[in-house]
Each structure stands twice: as C-alpha cells, then as structure tokens.
Amino acid sequence: MNITKSVLVTGCSSGIGLCVAHELHKMGYQVFATARQKEDVTKLKELGLNALQLDLDDSLSIQNAVKQILHETGGTLYALFNNGAYGQAGAVEDLSRDVLRKQFETNLFGWLELTNMVLPIMRQQGYGRIIQNSSVLGLVAMPFRGAYNASKYALEGLTDTLRMEVNLTSKNIHISLIEPGPITSRFRANALKAFNNHIDRKNSVHKDLYQRLIDRLEKEGPAAPFTEPPEAVLKRVVHALESPKPKIRYYVTVPTYLFAFLRLVLPWRWLDNILKRY
Numbered sequence: 344m345n346i347t348k349s350v351l352v353t354g355c356s357s358g359i360g361l362c363v364a365h366e367l368h369k370m371g372y373q374v375f376a377t378a379r380q381k382e383d384v385t386k387l388k389e390l391g392l393n394a395l396q397l398d399l400d401d402s403l404s405i406q407n408a409v410k411q412i413l414h415e416t417g418g419t420l421y422a423l424f425n426n427g428a429y430g431q432a433g434a435v436e437d438l439s440r441d442v443l444r445k446q447f448e449t450n451l452f453g454w455l456e457l458t459n460m461v462l463p464i465m466r467q468q469g470y471g472r473i474i475q476n477s478s479v480l481g482l483v484a485m486p487f488r489g490a491y492n493a494s495k496y497a498l499e500g501l502t503d504t505l506r507m508e509v510n511l512t513s514k515n516i517h518i519s520l521i522e523p524g525p526i527t528s529r530f531r532a533n534a535l536k537a538f539n540n541h542i543d544r545k546n547s548v549h550k551d552l553y554q555r556l557i558d559r560l561e562k563e564g565p566a567a568p569f570t571e572p573p574e575a576v577l578k579r580v581v582h583a584l585e586s587p588k589p590k591i592r593y594y595v596t597v598p599t600y601l602f603a604f605l606r607l608v609l610p611w612r613w614l615d616n617i618l619k620r621y
C-alpha cells in the first residue's frame with residue numbers, strides 16, 4: 344500500500360510541537376503544523392511549513408483545520424500528534440471551577456474532539472497513528488501542579504480505554520502515549536503566565552511556598568536535573584510513526600523512567616515524601 348505520510352501536529356508555536364513539525368517536514372512527511380495564534384501560523388509558514396490555525400479551545404477552529412487538511416490530502420490522514428497544552432500552576436485549593444475547566448478544555452476536551460474527528464478517517468482508510476503527548480505528571484503527582492496533573496491523568500485514562508476500544512475493531516490504528524519529563528520549551532514561561540493570570544497568590548494559604556514555585560518557573564535555562572531538548576521527544580514520535588509495532592508508552596528522560604518505576608515499587612507514603620519536595 345502506498346501511504347502518504349501526512350501528520351497533523353498541534354501546538355507548534357514553540358517547544359516540542361515546533362521541533363516535531365519542523366523535523367518531520369525535513370524527513371519528508373507531509374506535515375500540517377498548527378498553532379492557535381495567527382502570528383505563529385505566519386511564522387510557521389515562513390519556516391516553509393504547511394501551517395494552519397487550530398485553537399483547541401474552539402470547536403469551530405478544530406473543524407475548520409481538519410476540513411482544510413482533508414481537502415489537501417484528498418480525505419486521508421496518516422497520523423495525529425496531540426501536543427498543544429499548558430500547565431496551570433497553583434495549589435488545588437486555589438483553583439476555581441472555571442480555571443480547572445479551562446485547563447481541561449485545552450489539555451483534554453480539545454484533544455478528544457480532534458481525535459474523535461480523525462478516527463473515522465483512519466478507520467475508512469484502514470490505518471492510522473495517534474500519538475498523545477502526555478507527561479511524567481500523567482504518572483505521578485507533584486504539589487502545585489494539580490490542574491495539570493488532573494488533565495494528564497485524565498488523558499492517560501481516556502487513552503488507555505480508547506486504545507483497547509479501537510483495537511477491538513481496527514488492528515491497524517495504533518495509539519501511543521509519550522511521557523516526557525523535563526524538556527526545554529516555553530512550558531514554564533506559559534505556566535507562569537497562567538499562574539499570574541488565574542491564581543490569587545496574596546490571599547492563598549500557600550503564599551510563602553509559592554515563591555519557590557515562581558523562582559522555578561522564572562528560572563532561565565533548565566530548572567530540573569536531566570532536562571532534555573525537544574529532540575528527545577521527536578525520537579519517540581518517529582518510532583511511534585514508523586515502527587510496525589509502536590509502543591503503548593514511551594518514557595522520555597531519566598525522571599520519567601525513575602518515577603514510573605518508583606510508583607510501582609514504593610509504598611504511596613514514601614512516594615509522597617519524595618515527590619512533595621519538588
């Protein structure tokens with residue numbers, strides 16, 4: 344079968360999405376690099392990428408992007424790399440219902456809507472790959488990351504279920520999760536923005552502890568040991584796209600391997616004692 348390797352990537356304005364879109368394009372994939380801001384779409388086009396606007400918070404924007412992609416590919420799509428997301432920093436007690444809902448709108452509901460839109464195409468063509476960029480924080484929790492943790496835990500659950508359901512009817516559609524630890528990107532800068540915009544720091548019971556969080560989010564360069572560049576994720580994305588038997592989970596960075604192991608072997612309280620220091 345002669346398959347055009349078309350790949351839709353979300354969240355390409357920076358970080359992992361930008362790297363993956365750019366490198367897959369160089370490798371010969373037909374990449375549809377998407378970003379939510381018009382200026383970023385223009386920048387992606389200037390890089391020579393086939394770029395479109397796609398805001399995961401906006402159903403119409405998702406529908407329009409998919410429609411345009413199908414128009415360009417003649418109704419097929421080889422793969423979807425679900426990637427665009429942000430981290431809502433802040434203690435669970437300081438999250439309003441709206442702020443948590445917003446985190447889920449972007450990190451989960453948008454991904455679900457997009458996935459459910461491309462799956463019928465993949466079923467019809469008889470093949471496809473869906474790659475979910477989750478996180479080590481989809482495997483273990485850490486203080487002041489509750490909203491993000493919850494969105495990635497939910498993604499893990501939804502993806503595990505989806506994978507089994509899809510496998511019941513379509514053996515040639517593969518669904519993989521990628522579990523990066525710390526990766527160089529705009530993630531912390533964007534998390535700081537979300538913190539400043541949505542958390543009432545001054546009235547928080549955690550206001551003193553927040554300084555450490557802010558210092559970490561503001562830090563230039565890597566803030567955690569074993570931080571890797573986005574190319575480390577790219578490597579796993581390429582495997583998930585090209586292997587005849589893609590993995591269900593790809594661990595990226597030492598902290599992911601470590602915590603994935605520790606959560607299986609340590610009593611929960613011991614694990615808390617390690618994780619709550621971060």
Ligand SMILES: NC(=O)c1ccc[n+]([C@@H]2O[C@H](COP(=O)([O-])OP(=O)(O)OC[C@H]3O[C@@H](n4cnc5c(N)ncnc54)[C@H](OP(=O)(O)O)[C@@H]3O)[C@@H](O)[C@H]2O)c1
Binds near residue numbers: 354426
């Ligand atoms: N960096 C890490 O340490 C790390 C670790 C584990 C997992 N991850 C995961 O990796 C993925 C990419 O993050 P990154 O590290 O590359 O961070 P990043 O540089 O902040 O990139 C995040 C991307 O998501 C986009 N995005 C945010 N809200 C969106 C929306 N409503 N619709 C469409 N796109 C939206 C951002 O666009 P704007 O520029 O418009 O905001 C940006 O392009 C995320 O799923 C994240 O959870 C990252």
